[in-house]
Amino acid sequence: MIIMCCKCKKIRSERGWMHSHIPEDRVISHGYCPDCYLQTIEEIEECGIIKHVS
Numbered sequence: 001m002i003i004m005c006c007k008c009k010k011i012r013s014e015r016g017w018m019h020s021h022i023p024e025d026r027v028i029s030h031g032y033c034p035d036c037y038l039q040t041i042e043e044i045e046e047c048g049i050i051k052h053v054s
């Protein structure tokens with residue numbers, strides 16, 4: 001199974017996250033690469049959905 005970032009369309013490989021051709025017979029699971037994950041968390045925080053407790 002291949003993990004593809006649903007934001008930047010990079011796929012996860014043994015060498016890290018990169019743009020690459022995906023064979024049509026592979027099963028793709030969508031997720032986030034580390035960069036887009038952090039970006040998404042920041043976007044959510046900006047919307048005030050997640051509140052920090054200090």
Ligand SMILES: [Zn+2]
Nearest residue numbers: 005008033036
């Ligand atoms: Zn990404």
